[in-house]
Amino acid sequence: MLLNNNVTEFILLGLTQDPAKKKIIFVLFLFFYLGTLVGNVLIIITIKTSRTLGSPMYFFLFYLSLSDTCFSTSIAPRTIVDALLKNSTISFNECILQVFSLHFFACLEIFILILMAADRYVAICKPLHYTTIMNRRVCSILVAVAWVGSCVHSSVQIILALSLPFCGPNVIDHYLCDLQPLLQLACADTYVINLLLVSNSGAICTVSFVMLMFSYVIILHSLRNHSAEGRKKALSTCTSHITVVILFFGPSIFMYTRPATTFPMDKMLAMFYTIATPLLNPLIYTLRNAEVKNAMTKLWSKKRISDY
Secondary structure (H helix, E strand, O other): OHHHOOOOEEEEOOOOOOHHHHHHHHHHHHHHHHHHHHHHHHHHHHHHHOOOOOOHHHHHHHHHHHHHHHHHHOOHHHHHHHOOOOOEEEEHHHHHHHHHHHHHHHHHHHHHHHHHHHHHHHHHHOHHHHHHHOOHHHHHHHHHHHHHHHHHHHHHHHHHHHOOOOOOOOEEOOOOOOHHHHHOOOOOOOHHHHHHHHHHHHHHHHHHHHHHHHHHHHHHHHHHHOOHHHHHHHHHHHHHHHHHHHHHHHHHHHHHOOOOOOOOOHHHHHHHHHHHHHHHHHHHHHHOOHHHHHHHHHHHHHHHHHHO
16 A cells, blocks of 8 residues: 555654754653553552552553553553654554554453443442452453454554545644544545544544443442442542543544544544553542552552661
C-alpha cells in the first residue's frame, strides 16, 4: 500500500515550534511520563505480589495499569525526544505503527473499564453469587476477549489509514499520528473514511461511556439497601471509577464523534487523555483505596527489611 503513496515520511509540528516552549514541554512530558511509569508499575508489582489483592477488581486493575503504561509509552517517549529536535519527522511505517498502538491500548483500557464496572455491579447488586459469577476463569476469558476486541478495532484503524492516498502535503499539525490529522493530508475525498472512523472509534467511545454511566446509575440506586458502612465503601470505589471514566471518555468522545475538522483545542485535549489520564489513574485508585495503600506499605516494608 505504501507504494501507492508519494509520501514516505511525515513532519510532526508538535505542540509548538517555539524553542523556549519546547523546553517546557520536554520537562512536563518527561515528568508526566516518569510519574505514569512509576505509578502504574508500582500498582502492577503490588497486585502481582500481594496476597490480599486477589479479588477480580484488582485482577482488572492490574490490566488497566498495564494498558495505561503501554498506552503512554506508545506516545510519550517520542514526544519527549521530538521536543529537543528542531525538525521532527516520522516515517510512514512508524506513523502507522503508532496509530495501531494508540488505538489498541486505548481500546483495551475502555474494555477493562467496562469489565471493572461489571465487576462492581455483580459485587454490589448480586453479592451472594459474586464468587461464582466472577471466578478467575471467567475473568481471564473476559480479559482475553478484551485483548482480541482491541486488536480488531486497531486493525480496522490501520486498514482505514492505509486506504488514504498521500501525494503531496506531509506536515502533521500534531504531536502524534492518528487518523484525524492524517485525514487532513489525504489527497482524496475522505467523507466515507471519516464516516467509518466515527462509526468505529466514535461509536466505541460513546456506547461504552453510556454503558458505564448506566451501570453506575444502577449500582448507586441499589446502594439504598446496603448498610451505611457498605454504602460508604461502595461509593468510594464507584466514585474512583466514575472519575476515571469521565476524564478518559470526555475528550475522546469530542475527538472521535465529529467530522474531520481541526480545532485549536485538539492538541490540548489529546494531551489530556494520552498523557495526563494514565498519570492520574494510579493516583485515583491508590489515594482512594485503603487496601492498595496497605499492600503497598507492606511491600515497601518487606523491601526495606530485605535490604538490611
